[in-house]
Structures are given as C-alpha cells and as structure tokens.
Amino acid sequence: MQSNTSGQDEADTSTNKAVLKVAVSGPFLTPLDYLDCDNLTETPEMWPRLIGRRVEIPFRNRSLIAIVVAVAPADYALEKIKTILRWIDEEPILHPQDLTFLQWVSDYYHAPMGEVINTALPKRIRGGEEASIHGHDVWTITALGREQLQNLPAKAKAKRALAEQFLTCETPLNREICKAQTASWRKFVNEWLDLGWVSQTSGPCWQEAVAVPGPQHALNSEQQSAVDQVVSHVRSGDGFASFLLQGITGSGKTEVYLAMVEHVLEMGRQVLILVPEIGLTPQMIQRFSAHLQRPIALMHSAMNDTQRHCAWHSVRSGEVSVLMGTRSAVFAPFKDLGLCIIDEEHDTSYKQQDGVRYSARDILVRRAHQLQVPIVLGSATPSLESLFNVDQQRYRLLTLNRRAGTAKPPKIRLIDIRGEKIQEGVGAKLKAAMQKHLQAGQQVLLFLNRRGFAPVLMCHECGWQAQCPSCDANMTLHQGSYHQYLLCHHCGEQMNLPESCPQCGSEELHTVGQGTERLEETIVEWFPEKTVLRIDRDSTRLKGKMEELTQQAQKGEADILIGTQMLAKGHHFPKVTLVGLLDIDQGLFSCDYRATERMAQLLLQVAGRAGRAEDEGEVLVQTHHPQHPLLLKLINEGYGAFAEAALAERKEAHLPPWRFQCLVRCEAHNAQDALDFLNSLKAGLELQWQTLQQESADTVLELWGPVSAPMMRRQGRYRYQLMLASDSRPKLHQLLTLMLPHIYQSPLARKVRWNLDIDPQDM
C-alpha cells in the first residue's frame, strides 16, 4: 500500500492528482484507481478519514461495493479513470490498524487485498448495509407483570417457559432469547405489552442471557503460575509476547484462560478467543459466560448473516468485551483488544483451505504483534511449528503437567494385532477389556476415524471396486435410515448400490473394511443389553443433534460411545474409563509428512477422554506396527519426546519448520493444460531465481514437480502441483512477488484454476 497521508501536498497537481485506491474483490494484484464524486480528495487533511470507508463504484457493466485503502497519485491517465458512484459510509468502518493487518495478510499470502477484505467482512457489510446497528427491541418485565406472570395456568406450557425467563432474568430480553423459549414468543410478548406486563425499549444487538455461575475452582500451583506470567505481562503494559500453554488433557487449560481473561476485562479491554471448528460447543460457551458473568459474542459458520453482523458490530463498538469464534473471527475489528487466546492451537481447522488460504493461528500472532498485546496459544499437543518457536525463543513456554483436581493421566498401551483374529476391526484383547470395564458399570469409547459402513464395495469374482465417477477415490457404503447407498466423501456424489457387478455381472458384491456404522452394528450385536451411541458427521447432521448426543454421553446415559474425531476433542465424559483406538496405522505411513504429527495429536486427544474423573483411565491402541519408532517414543516417553524426534526428522529431510514452502496447485478438465501452466511457471521461477541469486547467492530454492496431486482427479478435474521450498522466507516471497504479475497475465492461466498456498498444511 502506498503511504499517502502527509507531505504529498505538492503532488496534488493535475498530472499527479490524488485519487482513491479502491480494493475490489477479484483477481487484481493492486487496488484500482477511482475519482471521488464529492471531491473530498482535494483536501489532504481529509484523506485519513476516507481510508477504510466503503464506496459504490462502477465496474464493467455493474456497480460494486468496495473499500478505499489509500489516497495516492493516479497510476493511469486521469481521463481513463472512472468516478465512484457514492460514498456508503461517512466514517471509516475499518480502523487503520485493521487495514494494516489485512494488508499484511494480503502481502504474506500474495492474495489480492480485495479478496482479503472480502474474507474479513460479514456479508451484510460487504453488501453495503449500515455498519452500526442502532438498538434492537428488547422487553423488560413490569411490576404488574411480576405479579401476573407467576399465575399462568399450568397447562400453558410454552407461555410459562417464556414467563419464567422474564421472571428470572435481570436484564431485558431480546428476540433471540425469547425465541429460544417458544416459537409463539411474538404473540405472547404482544399480548403482555397490551396488558402492561412487559415494556419495550431499545437494547444492544448482542444480548445472550448470562449463564448462572457454577462452582469456582482454586487454581493449582501450575495453573496459578501460568496465569501470573501472562497477567504480569499484561499489567506491565510490555506489549507483545507470545506464550505457548502446553497442558496435558484435563490439566485445566480452560480454567487458566478464564483467569487471564478476567484480569484483562478488569482493565477494561477486550479479548478474542479462537477455538477449533468443533470446539465451539455449548458447554464451552456456557463455561465462559458463567465464569465471566457477562455476554459473550460468538462468530462461527452456523450463524446467520444478521447474527454475524451483530457480533461484528458489538466488538467493533465495544458493546461486548469477549468474542469467541472459529477461524474467521480472527478478522473481527475490536475497539480495544487486550489479549488473544487460541485454544487447541495445533488444530487443522485454523487453516482456511480455499480462497485466501490463511492460517488463523499464524496471522493472529502477527495481529497481536501489530497491536502490541500478548497472545496465548494453548494445546495438549502443540504443533511442531509452535514447539520450534519455543526452541527459537520466539514463544515462552508455560506448562501444566498435572491433571486438575484428582484425575490421573490414563495409561496408554499398544496392542499388536499382527496375526491376531480381528472381528470387525476389534481384536480379542480390546474386546475383553471392553467386557471388564462395562461390567464395572463404566463407559467405553471406541475411536475409528472413518464414517460410513464400509470404505470399499468389491466384487468377489473379478475384483471390481465401486469408484466415484468424478474422483480417483472409492465410494463409501452407507447404511442410511431407509436404504443402502454409495457416497463419495470427496465430492459428495451419491449413488444406489448396483444389483450386480457392472464388470462381470456377478451378484457376489462384498463390503471390505470398517466404518463407524458397521462397528456400531457389531457392537450392538456383541453387547445387546448395553446402550450404544455413534457420534460422527452423519449421526449429527441435524441441528442440535451433536449437543443432544454429547449430553447423553456426558450424563452417562450410554455405555459405549463410537465416534470419529468429532468425539475426540474437548468433550468431558466423566464416566469413560476405557478408550480403544481401532486403526491408527494410516497415520504412520502416508505420503503427507505431517501425518505422524496428526496421528500423535489425535491419539493423545482421544486418549485424553479416558479417566477424566476419579476412575483411572486405560487406553488401548491397536496397531500392525508396534515397533514404529515414533509411535514407541510417543507411548513410552510422551509427546515432548515424540515432538523432538519428529522435529529432528524434519530437519534431516529439509522440511518445515526448517524450510518455508509454497504450493502452487492447478486443476483443469484437460490434464495437459494444467501441466503446461505449471511447467511454464517453473521455467519462469527458475529464471527469476537466478536473478535474485545474483544479488546474494546464499540461499536454497527447491522446485518439486509438477507432480499429480495425491488424488489426481477430483470432481472431474485433473490436479497437479508444484512445490517451492526455500530456507529464506523473504527470498521466497520476493520471488513470488516478481512472478505474480506474469501469472496473472499468462494466457495459460486462463485455461486452468490455480491457487497459491503459503505454508501449506495438506499436500
């Protein structure tokens, strides 16, 4: 971004006239030039107040809404520059520090500023709606209402539920809260307004009911020390610092966050808490709201546009002090952000996998640095990158090695299943252990990270397998509620089962392998008197179902829980004492070098579900590779030793975090188009690199490819990729900056879909 606010008065001549630089969503490397319809650009003192405002602009044959990111001399002849249609805002909707942050994201990921802004803003704001929300109708119970609403007839259940809410709640109620009580809330409220039982006023848009406070724990010494270090930093006003809070599962990390947040709120500042996609459970929100005794704004993918707009407005205006959200909440504008927290910082859901491929964790560290506030990254199993940053003394390490309260860490054992008779994925040892724990009245959790009934449908005669017509992948067989069907987990294609083999006509079609549905069927057969709950993407598709199932599990209403990684994270099941992992081997030998790290994290997360209360937990891990060195390290010496060994392997192999990577992905209906694009790009990169090396030749660039993606064909497109790796991040970035204009102009690029992935997480 060109700087523009001072000392450029002389530049304001007819040839060097200042124009609006407008970030437009689309493939534009730089902002576009526009003239101001109101001539506000004539007054340099006005410029800072123009930047960050939305404008409506003529663009091709349409009008678009975009944001002014600078005022600076025109790049084009003035007569070619169009004039904006109107100013949407009278004041900037983004603060300078927000724009600086977004510009940094744009530069770092080599993504157009307009695309970054588009990713950052709620849809309503992108659409031109007013940024601020001035009050919403809220209702308060009157003195008369207090008398009358207690005496509603017993059979008016819905009415009584709403009345109860009015009677117990100190603060006025908004529509969201009323609606949660009964669908007929509007009718009742109108009726009570007429009777003078409630009164109507205007209230802030974000107004969740605050949960009833629960029991408070006195922090143990480890917890207290972690809190003290961060809080003393906050209090000293020393600005930025990055803390890695490494605490085993159940060690009370959440309790530590809460204590830190409390301190920052006391100072009158705001807090952002990022959680993984499936970490934002009602329990988590309830815990924060109950402890902090104030409303918490939320931002996540299941919210509607109004709710997002309201959350955005509430933190921007300072009406709400705590924002908890998934990945995209990282962009929320704050009035006065004082602390950032990322829970389960290793979680892969922090990486956006399309559009602007940002890592919410990485950019939040950057944002905290820009704002000069501390950031806390928490995890039981930190990413290797973060541990590396601790080694490099970029992050300070805080550790919690004990489980909070009386719970003890579970014992983890490997079970060698080579040569053992396996029934439907469960070996004899695991089955025996299940019987023992169930007889003692305890809960058992079985983990299998594959949903559906069976991953393969195969012909017994000729070996034919049901394949997705658009992807290089098998179709998974699902039981469904009414009939069996085949589903591609990569593109969503769904088909009926063939009655006979399409290749040889045989009717001997067999299912191979286990999914959670099949496991459930087996377990129900084995333990007919026990209750079995399956928790995976299919069983929780309906709204509220996830919560319902986990609550059942928590209350101990089910004996056996079967689940995919949805079940692995964050949940607290006090009665689970045995956890069985059925199949972790796919994580040991994968073409993706991050697979072992993920396997280790998942294994410990799942294991962490065992024995979280008084009863000691046991974890059994079935494997065909009980001698695998990293697996043994993990089980015998713990995550720290595993991570150290894994980092050493990465160093040896010149992989991140020792190297910096950028992956160029390309896909096309015609494979040759994709290859041509990447080959020409590669040639260009090699040439540019030589020029860069002439200045200083001390760095390495490796180009791998083009090679086909791990799944070469997906949704009917052929996919190839080119990997760039270097030991110098600045130089890699310089190279991309030089190359990008060529890519944008290349005729080959028009025949393909391509994208850049900086610090890619998936191969």
Ligand code: ADP
């Ligand atoms: P983590 O987030 O590290 O998995 P939690 O914060 O969820 O751990 O804590 C696990 C359990 O221990 C929770 O039920 C919590 O209420 C309890 N707990 C946390 N800190 C304490 C403490 N200091 N004393 C007693 N119980 C605690």
Ligand code: ZN
């Ligand atoms: Zn066949």
Ligand code: ZN
């Ligand atoms: Zn498919």
